Amino acid sequence: MVRLVAAALVIFGMSGCTADPPPVAAAPAERPRPVMASAPSASAPRAIVVTGPVTVEEQLDVVALRSGVIVAMPVDVDSEVEKDQVMARLDARQLEADRATAEHKAESVDADLKNWESELQVKEADLRRAEAMHKAGISTQEAYDHSIYEVTASKYEVERQRGDELSAKDNVRSIDLELEKTQIVAPFRGVVSQRYVRQGQYVTVGEKLFRVVGRSSLEVRFTLPAEDARLLRRGDVVTVSATADFSESTPASVTHLSPVIDPGSGTIEVVATVKDRLPGLIPGTIASIRIAGAR
Template sequence: MVRLVAAALVMFGMSGCTSDPPPVAAASAERVRPVVASTSSASGPREIVVSGPVTVEEQLDVVALRAGVIVAMPVDVNSEVEKGQVMARLDARQLEADRATSEHKAESVDADLKNWESELQVKEADLRRAEAMHKEGISTQEAYDHSLYEVTASKYEVERQRGDELSAKDSVRSIDLELEKTRIVAPFRGVVSQRYVRQGQYVTVGEKLFRVIGRSSLEVRFTLPATEAQLLRRGDVVTVSATTDFKESTAATVTHLSPVVDPGSGTIEVVAVVKDRLRGLIPGTMASIRIAGTR
């Protein structure tokens, strides 16, 4: 019995000495890289398929340039607008009243200016007569100096009235600029894609009112690993589709390649202009881009 126990202890010690340590995961030490789908064959060039958002260059959020209450909104989502078309109006009654007051003041100042210009002409005629009489010895030096003083004073008054006239006209123009801000107009020809406000709402300066998308060409933006940057040059053509199977596709011309690599992702940004619009290829969606690597 003692021999059996000793043998068991010897076998247990041998098995403990030969046990291996647990494996260490090596995947965590690998650097994460951008993933692109690539295909290659012996008969054709290597291809890369990436994805990226569809954008349009003419895309803008129209904001309020003046605070006020929206009293009219003739357009809505999906409304087609022309450049300069009014999309909304703010309450402008106070500004219109202020403009009428400023315009009346400008007219009054203009009348005063004409009156002083006429008065100056009379004073100048008096001065010429006083000068002639002084030369003939009919009038005294004091009479001539008095006429000269009146002409000088009238000239200063005319200059003051001209300044008042310019100030009054500038006031009218300033109110006109504020009135323009009460009319929210389309910045370019396009379609209203979003409406952020409603009629009767009070808006503040800088508040978003509409988003307008223009009729310019569509663009696709995507990234490539820096190791694949040599595959594209400006002016190259890539294939774009709204689906991953590329059943319907169109060409797109590369217009921009970032000259630097993003250190965080190790990629470069690429922009390409789409030649033809496809069904499903609309701004905001993700497109599939196929790049034929010939370099």
Template structure:
């Protein structure tokens, strides 16, 4: 039994020693890949980081635009363009212009039914005349009453009339002053009402605010309109301007006063001179560009507002 016990103890010790040796060997094996990884990572630390991509809407300096060869396009616009809208409710009774017609400042474009307003104006004029006549009458009464009061005061001082008679003359003056004040207020109110009626009557006439050409018309006979309804679109024909943008990398060449060359596919043989009249002081960060306005010098009669023009710096 003792020998058997000793054999089991020796067996347990040999197993333990073998397990410890295998653990040590495995630990040694695991340490080698770590060293290899460290040595492999060392060279990668010296590799330069990739360059960041340029932000959207910007142009790298290496891709700067050559202003001499740069060209862009933009629309022709007139300095004066406007939608002509109704200013009051009403019914269209006449249309005096059509698309393409040239108009002058103040020229009648369309007419609303104004019969009721004309009647109201005449009524207000009659009221105004009546009030003014009564005002003049009471002003005359006031002058007479004041003259009578001055005489009554002199007679009272001379003991010719009683205090009661003087007070009657004084009361008459106060009465005429009150009536003059009342009719002056009525005259002011009548004048204001007449002004309102005249304004409404004037708003019945749809007129051109400046000289130009009728570009659009959205009105028809007997149409019922309300304030804000757009009836016409008018544009001036001159002066003309061209609106365009240039990239930030070329903006140094586009300065106020620089000459431009304008062309259009509609008329290939046309070379229209222009000149930069205004440059935006800020760069649009979304597109990396600036807004430029060019003036058209002695525009050709072929050019019309709304046309698209090719733009480049003049050689």
């Protein structure tokens, strides 16, 4: 047994004295693991960009309130107008003649009224005299009753004439209102953006004549999906631009949020008032609106 152990030690020593150790295989290089992008946090704010038309609160199509021929048109497109400034006139000669006739009729009725009021005063004086004579036993009861009847009839006639006078004056006022309708006036201060008719044209009731755009602040109208309704409240500020890249922008304050959701589209309507006017941000254009983030 001792010999076997000694032989093993001799063999082990001889192997340890070799010049070159046996080669060791290199471990394979570890491949880089792909880095997964982290998902955004559910609470992180997000921005939404929508589009909507630019409008103004004071924007109105002025229509004809009566039929007639346009005989004058002192304004045109791009003309600045003041409130109640005349923009066009219709032919009013027939109405002017009718008014003169109605005014003469009113004056005649007024004269008749004064005549009957004077007649009533005479009848009342006769009644007082007849009453005194009846009390003195000078006149009969029939004569006294006749005087009472005369006074009563005169009072009714005076009331009738007063009604006729009011009717005649109302007729004059009615014609005056029709005369006012022959003058098409600006509803507010602004600029004429469109003209639909020309001088000499016959227009009918309700026909559009001009479009007037006021000087009030610009507004943007847009819609949001129902699930994003919580993003905005009245008074919040959004960013508005005439271009999609928001190279130039202006803040706008939310002034209106629809209280109901449109069942057809599942959206709500939002209106915001623009603070500053930008080049290209004019009524009728489509603006880009950016909502900063969720609450």
